[in-house]
Amino acid sequence: MNALQLELPAEVTAEEARVLLAIKLYEVHKLSLGQAARLAGYSKRAFMEILAQHRVPIFAYSPEELRDEVGT
Template identity: 40%
Template sequence: MKTVSIELPENISETELKIILGGELYEREKLTLGQAADLAGLSKRAFIERMGKYGFSIFGDSVDDLMADIKNA
């Protein structure tokens, strides 16, 4: 895994940034749901609950994606 160091404005927490990054990468199909949750430092359940607050959807673009997520859950 790579490490990136960035400076954040005071009004953005590291946790918030990780959730946003994980959610965006999940929606772009660059990470699985589990990988995105790991990136955010959360369990899958906690990550899913937080995703909605940030406007992300856990559902993929296709039925196949949804079925794969259900199978892996």
């Protein structure tokens, strides 16, 4: 795993930065749900709730994948 060191404004905590980074990396499919949850420091279930709060879908199917999944 790579390490990253950042200087954050006083109003942004390290935890907030980790969570927001994990959300974005999950959203752009760079991390799995489990990886993003670990990065954020939460269980998968808790991270799923955080994703919902930020209106990030947990499942992102393409139209074709959704059609295959539903079977129509």
